[in-house]
Amino acid sequence: MRILVLPALLLALAACGPSQPDSSAPPAPVAPEVSNEEMQARIAALPAPYNEASYEGGRRVFAQCRSCHTIDAGGGNRVGPNLHGVFGREIGTAEGFTYSQAVQDANFVWDADHLDHWLANPQTFLPGNRMAFAGVRDETQRRDVIAYLMAETAPQ
Ligand code: HEC
Incomplete structure (x- = not known):
């Protein structure tokens, strides 16, 4: 797969010229083969309070x-x-990303709780x-976007 994607990407880049490198990248569809109903069903299976989240609401916050x-992926x-x-x-x-020293020095595994605090105020959570x-100051919006992320990135 990767071997096929790279030449296609290079062709796309060459076709569009150097002036707009970002817009020439292949579009990144969000789970096109999974319906909103299926996503909402995944959310209903999450632990509380995320089982009560709105997929549509989370998509809007995202x-x-x-x-x-x-x-x-x-x-x-x-x-x-x-x-x-x-x-x-x-x-x-995340592979290939250069993080700030603050993030590099932090030491925990992402779960809903950490994400909730990070999103409530990224700067005070990790100066x-x-x-x-x-x-995202609104608690309901945080719940929705966290559930959205869980549903979108769940293993197939
Ligand atoms: C203006 C750009 C920007 C926006 C908007 C933004 N982020 Fe980020 N995000 C970043 C950057 C840059 C980092 C890396 C921070 C660092 O290295 O200090 C990051 C890091 C993260 C991480 C940590 C990832 C890891 O690999 O440890 C999470 C989780 C995250 N963001 C979630 C979100 C969510 C959810 C939203 C929307 C509600 C959001 N971000 C909005 C730029 C952004």
Whole structure:
């Protein structure tokens, strides 16, 4: 697969010229083969309180993250690291991403609780990190986006 993708990417880059390298990257669809109903069903199977989250609501909140993060498998890093498989992953270990010293020095595995605190206020949760994002102050929105991430990145 990778062997086929790379030449296609290079061709796309060559075709579009150097002026717009980002828009020539292949689009990163979000689980196109899985319906919203299936996603909502995955959410219903999550532990409380995430089982009560709204998939649609989470997708809307994630729009704020999308400019910096991809979530599909092999989606690549943007301003921020790829978030596929972030649950259960040691902080600061997405392949090929250069993290701030603050993140490199941190030492925990991402779970819903850590993500909830990180998203509530990234700067107070881990001072000195480089995620230029004010955070998601609304508790329901955090619940929804965390459940959305869990559903989107669940093993097939
Ligand atoms: C302006 C760009 C930007 C936005 C918007 C943004 N992030 Fe980030 N994010 C980053 C950067 C940069 C890092 C790496 C921080 C560092 O190294 O200090 C990061 C790190 C993370 C990490 C840690 C990943 C790891 O591998 O340990 C998580 C989780 C995360 N972001 C989730 C989110 C979510 C969810 C949202 C939306 C609610 C969001 N981010 C919005 C740029 C962004």
